[in-house]
Amino acid sequence: MDFELLEEQRMLQDTVRRFVRQELLPLEALVLQRDTQGLTGEELLPAEVEERLLAKAKDAGLWGLDVPEEFGGLNLGALPKCLATEELYKTITPFTFPPDAPNLHMLVQTCTPEQRERYLLPYASGAKRSAIAISEPGAGSDPAAMRTTAVKKGDQWVINGRKIWISRAHIADFLIVMALTDKEKRARGGITAFLVDKGTPGLVLQRQIPVIGGHAPWELVFEDLTVPDSQVLGQVGQGFAPMQLRLTVRRLEIGSWCVGHAQRCLEMMVDYAKQRVTFGQRLADRQAIQWFIADSATDIHAARLMTHHGAWKFDQGEDVRQEASMLKVFATEMATRVADRAMQMHGGMGMSKELPLEFMYRRLRPMRIFEGPSEVHRWVIARTLLKD
Amino acid sequence: MKILVTVKRVPDPETTIRVKPDGSGIVTDNIKYVINPFDEIAIEEALRIKEKLGGSEVVLASIGTKVVTEQLRTGLAMGADRALLVLCDQELDSLAVSRILAKLVERESPQLVLMGKQAIDDDANQAGQMLAAVLDWPQATFASQVQLAADQASVQVLREVDGGLETIGFSLPGIITADLRLNEPRYASLPGIMKARKKEIKEIPVAELGVDITPRLKIHKMDPPVKKIGGKKVETVQQLLDLLHTEAKVI
Ligand SMILES: Cc1cc2nc3c(=O)[nH]c(=O)nc-3n(C[C@H](O)[C@H](O)[C@H](O)COP(=O)(O)OP(=O)(O)OC[C@H]3O[C@@H](n4cnc5c(N)ncnc54)[C@H](O)[C@@H]3O)c2cc1C
Numbered sequence: 001m002d003f004e005l006l007e008e009q010r011m012l013q014d015t016v017r018r019f020v021r022q023e024l025l026p027l028e029a030l031v032l033q034r035d036t037q038g039l040t041g042e043e044l045l046p047a048e049v050e051e052r053l054l055a056k057a058k059d060a061g062l063w064g065l066d067v068p069e070e071f072g073g074l075n076l077g078a079l080p081k082c083l084a085t086e087e088l089y090k091t092i093t094p095f096t097f098p099p100d101a102p103n104l105h106m107l108v109q110t111c112t113p114e115q116r117e118r119y120l121l122p123y124a125s126g127a128k129r130s131a132i133a134i135s136e137p138g139a140g141s142d143p144a145a146m147r148t149t150a151v152k153k154g155d156q157w158v159i160n161g162r163k164i165w166i167s168r169a170h171i172a173d174f175l176i177v178m179a180l181t182d183k184e185k186r187a188r189g190g191i192t193a194f195l196v197d198k199g200t201p202g203l204v205l206q207r208q209i210p211v212i213g214g215h216a217p218w219e220l221v222f223e224d225l226t227v228p229d230s231q232v233l234g235q236v237g238q239g240f241a242p243m244q245l246r247l248t249v250r251r252l253e254i255g256s257w258c259v260g261h262a263q264r265c266l267e268m269m270v271d272y273a274k275q276r277v278t279f280g281q282r283l284a285d286r287q288a289i290q291w292f293i294a295d296s297a298t299d300i301h302a303a304r305l306m307t308h309h310g311a312w313k314f315d316q317g318e319d320v321r322q323e324a325s326m327l328k329v330f331a332t333e334m335a336t337r338v339a340d341r342a343m344q345m346h347g348g349m350g351m352s353k354e355l356p357l358e359f360m361y362r363r364l365r366p367m368r369i370f371e372g373p374s375e376v377h378r379w380v381i382a383r384t385l386l387k388d
Numbered sequence: 389m390k391i392l393v394t395v396k397r398v399p400d401p402e403t404t405i406r407v408k409p410d411g412s413g414i415v416t417d418n419i420k421y422v423i424n425p426f427d428e429i430a431i432e433e434a435l436r437i438k439e440k441l442g443g444s445e446v447v448l449a450s451i452g453t454k455v456v457t458e459q460l461r462t463g464l465a466m467g468a469d470r471a472l473l474v475l476c477d478q479e480l481d482s483l484a485v486s487r488i489l490a491k492l493v494e495r496e497s498p499q500l501v502l503m504g505k506q507a508i509d510d511d512a513n514q515a516g517q518m519l520a521a522v523l524d525w526p527q528a529t530f531a532s533q534v535q536l537a538a539d540q541a542s543v544q545v546l547r548e549v550d551g552g553l554e555t556i557g558f559s560l561p562g563i564i565t566a567d568l569r570l571n572e573p574r575y576a577s578l579p580g581i582m583k584a585r586k587k588e589i590k591e592i593p594v595a596e597l598g599v600d601i602t603p604r605l606k607i608h609k610m611d612p613p614v615k616k617i618g619g620k621k622v623e624t625v626q627q628l629l630d631l632l633h634t635e636a637k638v639i
Contacts, residue, residue, distance in 0.1 A: 007458070011465055011581045014422075018575060021402070061578035074578055 009080055015060060016087040023056055024093040028356055031093050036353050040216040042171060044094050053095055054126070062097045064124055067104060071116075071124040078249065078311035082256040086307075089260025092356040092363070094214070098126030100168075102249035103176060106132075106242045110193070110234035119174060119195055131172035133163040133220060134243065140165070141376045143178065144187035144240075148222060150179035150194060157194065157232070159202070159225040165370070169205055169218035173198055177222070181237055193239035195231045202226060213363040244321070250371050251324040252314060255307035258335035258367065261360045262300045265335075265342035268357065269293055272346055283345060292341040299334040306330060322384055325377040332367040333374065339364055389441055389540055391434040392498040393468065394489060395450040396424040397459045398509040411609040423459045426504025428466075429566040432573040433534055434502050435467045441540070445469050449492050451485060453477050457589055464584035465576035471587070472496075476594035476601070484601035486518035491597040493523060498561065499540070505530050505565040516565035526558035530567040 005013070031044050042050070057063060066081040067073020088095060107120045122128035139145035148161025159179050169175065175196045182190030196203060202225030208216050234242055270293060273284035283289045310323040339361040343350035350357050368374050399405060400420040408415055423431070431448070438444040448463045448471040450456045460471040474488055493501060506513035520527035532553070533546035542559040548567050576584075594601065622628050632639045 007461060008581045008585060010458075011462060011576055011584075012578060014462065015575050015578065015581070059577070060575035061580065062575075063578075065578070074582070 005083070009083055012076075012080055013083050013087060016062065016084045017090075019057070019060065019062065020087050020091050023053055024088070024091045024095055027093045028091060032353055032356065032359060035214060035359060040210060040214050041168065042094075044214055050095070054098070057097050058126075063126065064099065065097060067099065067124045068108060071108070071121060073124055077315040078252055079308060079315055082252060082307055082311040085253055085256035086260040086263070086304075089257045090264045092359045099123050100126075100129050101132070102246050102253065103130045103132055105249045106176065106193070106246040107233070109242045109245060112230070114230065115195065115233065122173075128173040129168065129171055130174055130176065131166055131168045132176045132178075132243075132246070133166045133169070134178045135165045136162060137164050137219075141373055143243075144191070146178065146180055146191070148177070148179045149183075150181050150192060152181075152229075155229045156226050157229065159194065159196075159222045159227070161222050162206075163220045163222075165209070165211075165217040166220055167215065167217045169220055170208070175203075175220075176233060178239055178243060185237065187240045189237040191239045191243075192236050193233040193243065194227055195233050196225065196227060200225060200227065211366060213366050214359070215366060247371055248314070248321055248324045251328040252307065252310050252320070254367055254371060255303060255310065255327040255331040258331035258364065259300060259304045259307055261364060262296065262303070262335040262338040265338045265357065265360065266293070266296045266300060268355075269296065269342050269345060289345055292345055296338040296341055299338055303327070303331040303334050322381060325372075325381050328371060329374045329377045329381075332364065335364050336361075336368065389437065389444045389500065390447065390496065390498040391437060391444065391500045391502055392447050392449055392493060392496055393427070393430050393434045393463070394501070394503045394515070395427045395431070395448050395456075395459055395463055395471075396504070396507045396509075397421050397450065397452055397456045398424045398507055401425065401508055407610045407612045411611060413607075413610060421455075421459065423462055424504050424507045424509075426506060426508070426566050426568070428463075428504075428573040429568070429570050430502040430504050430564075431463050431466055431468060432571045433531075433564075433566060434500075435574070436571065437500075437534075437536060438467075441536075447472065447496060447498065449489065450474070451476055451480065451488055451594070454591075460589050461584050462576050464587045464589075465580040466574060467580060469587065471589045472592060473589055474592050474594050474597065478594075478601065479603065480601060481603050481605040482512050482514035482518055483604055484599070485515050486522050487599040488594065488597060488601065489515070489519050490522040491599055492592075493519075500543070500560060501525075501563045503563065503565045505567050516563055520563045523563075526562040527564070528556055528558065528562070529565040531564045532567050532569045534564060534570070 027049065034044050064073030065076050065084055066078060067075065069075045084097065104124065107123065111120045123130055134143050136146050136148060138147060148159065148163065150157045150159045159177065161179065177194045177196050178191055179194060180190055181192040184190065202223045204221040204223060206219040206221045208218050210216050273289050273293065274282060276283045306327045310320050310327050313323060314320045339357065343357050343361060346355065346357060349355055352358065398421065400422045403420055406415045434446045438446050446468040448460055448468045450460055451474040456473055460473060464471060472492055503516045516527060516529055528545035528547060530547045531545045532548045535544040537543065542557055543562065544555060544557045545564055547554045547556060622631065
C-alpha cells in the first residue's frame with residue numbers, strides 16, 4: 001500500500017493551487033459583493049472575468065483533465081481530477097476547468113459517431129455546455145418514478161412532461177433529458193436518455209427557482225417536444241445505467257468540493273484562533289476552540305482519504321457505487337460541521353457577508369440534497385449490506 | 389543559443405516560517421518547498437528568449453540533495469529542456485555555490501546565464517555577482533528588461549537601481565540576474581507536466597567537480613523577526629508633526 005501521490009499529481013496540485021492563489025482568491029471580494037446584490041450562479045462572476053479565467057486555464061492546459069485522449073483530453077482519471085477540484089474549492093470564486101460537468105462520462109459511454117462530433121467533442125473542448133434533466137416534481141430521490149414520457153412516432157420521439165431543479169438549463173447548449181419509454185419496465189429497461197438542443201420547439205424554460213447557496217435551477221416543461229431518432233443517447237430503454245455512472249462520478253467530485261471548502265474553513269479557524277483575544281487570552285489557548293480545530297482536522301482527513309480512495313478505485317475500473325454513497329453522506333455532513341464550527345468561533349464576523357464563511361455554509365447546504373439526499377444514500381448503503 | 393538557469397529550492401513564501409528554539413535554523417517539518425521566485429522569473433525569461441529565437445536550449449542547474457528534483461521537475465514542466473543537479477548534502481555559502489556553478493558553466497559553455505537576483509531564504513544576493521567574478525564574465529544584476537541584439541552577440545539590460553533605471557549593455561557570454569518586474573512566470577502547464585517526466589535530470593556528485601567548498605561563512609544564530617507593533621492614530625496634522633519630532637525623532 002502506498003499513499004504517496006505521484007510526482008505529476010503533486011505538480012498538478014501545485015499548479016492548480018497557484019492558479020487559485022493568483023487568479024481566484026483575489027476575486028472573492030467581488031463574488032461576495034455580487035452575492036449580496038442577489039446575483040446567482042454564473043452571474044456571480046462577470047462574463048468578461050470568466051472569459052479571462054478560461055483563457056488562463058487553457059494556456060496552462062488545465063482543460064479536459066478527465067477527458068479521454070481520443071476526445072482531445074488528458075485522460076488523467078478521477079483521482080487527479082479530484083485533486084484539482086479540492087484546490088478549486090479552497091475559494092468561493094466559482095470556477096471549474098472545462099468541461100463543466102460529469103455528463104462527460106455518460107456521453108463517452110453512449111455517444112454514436114455522429115453524436116460524438118455534434119456533442120461530445122465540442123463539450124469536451126469546452127465549446128458547448130450541457131445540463132441534465134432527471135428530477136421531476138413527483139420524482140426526485142426516486143427517479144424511477146418519473147412521469148415524463150417519450151413516445152415513438154415514425155422515426156421521431158415526442159416527449160411530454162415536466163422536470164424541476166435543472167441546473168444551468170438556460171446556458172446549456174444541449175440537455176440530456178431522461179424520459180420513460182416503457183411504463184412497466186421503468187428503471188429496468190424503460191428509461192431512455194435523449195439529447196435535446198437548446199431552442200428545440202416544445203422545450204419550455206418555465207421558471208427559475210432561487211435556491212440557497214447561489215444556485216438557481218429551472219423548472220422545465222416539455223410540450224410535444226419532438227426529436228429525431230438520432231437524438232436517442234445510448235440504447236432505447238437503457239438510459240439508467242449510464243446516468244448512474246454519471247451520478248457516481250459527481251458524488252466523488254462532491255467529496256472534493258467538501259474537502260476543499262472544509263480545508264479553507266480550517267485554515268481560517270487556525271489563523272483566527274491565534275489572533276483573536278477574549279478575556280485576556282487567545283482563542284487558540286481555549287480547549288473549546290482547540291476541539292473545534294482538532295475535530296475539523298480529523299473530519300477533513302477522513303473525508304480526504306475517502307475521496308482519494310474512491311477516485312483511485314474508480315480509476316482501477318471498479319464499481320464504487322457503495323463508496324460514492326458513503327463519501328457523499330460523510331463529506332457533505334462533515335463540511336457542514338466544519339463550516340458551522342468555523343462560523344461559531346468567528347463570532348459576529350462568522351455571520352457576516354464580509355468573510356467567505358457564510359457563503360461556504362450556504363453553498364454546502366444543498367449538497368446534502370442534490371445527487372441524492374443523505375437519507376437515501378444511508379438507506380442504499382444499508383440495503384446493500386443487508387441484502388440476503 | 390544555450391541558456392543556463394540556476395534554480396534554488398527554498399521554503400514557500402506563503403508558509404509560516406518558525407525559528408528553532410535554539411536559534412540553529414528554521415523548523416523544517418511540514419514545510420512546503422518551491423523554486424526560488426526570482427529563479428522562476430529567470431526561467432521564464434530564458435523560455436521567452438528560446439521561444440523568440442528558436443533553436444535554443446534552456447538548461448537548469450541546481451545544487452542540493454535528491455529532493456531538489458521536485459523543483460527541477462517543475463522548471464522542466466514550465467518548458468526547460470533538461471537539468472543538472474549537483475548532489476551535495478552540505479550547507480554551502482555563496483562563494484562555494486558560485487564555484488560549483490562556474491564548473492557547470494565550463495562544462496556546458498552557455499552563452500547566457502540567467503539567475504534570480506537573490507534567494508528568498510537567506511537573501512544573500514551574492515551568487516550572481518560572485519559567479520561573474522569567478523568566470524570573469526560581464527554581469528547585469530536586478531534586470532527588469534532584457535533585450536538581445538539581433539546578432540545574438542550582445543545584450544542590453546534595463547536595471548532597477550536606487551533612484552531610477554539604468555541601461556547597460558555587454559557582449560555575451562554574460563550573466564543576468566532577474567528582478568521582480570522582469571516578467572510574470574507562466575504556470576507549469578498540465579501538458580508540460582506530462583512531458584517533464586521524460587526530460588533528463590543529470591546528477592553530478594559534487595566531489596566530481598573538484599571545487600573547494602569549505603565554508604567561509606558560519607551562521608551563528610537565527611532570530612525570528614521582531615513582532616510588528618500596531619500603528620497609532622492621531623487627530624491632527626500638528627499632532628503628527630509633534631510626534632514625528634519628539635517620539636519617532638525623524639524630523
Ligand atoms: C441546487 C440544486 C440543483 C439541482 N440540480 C439538478 C439537476 O441539474 N438535474 C436534476 O435532474 N436534478 C437536480 N436537482 C434535484 C435533486 O437531485 C433532487 O432535489 C434530489 O434528488 C431530491 O429529490 P426531491 O427534491 O424530490 O426530494 P424527495 O425525493 O421528495 O425527498 C425529500 C426528502 O425525503 C427524505 N427521503 C426520501 N427518500 C427517502 C428514503 N428512501 N429513506 C429515507 N428518507 C427519504 C429525504 O430526507 C429527502 O431529502 C437539484 C437540486 C438542487 C437543490
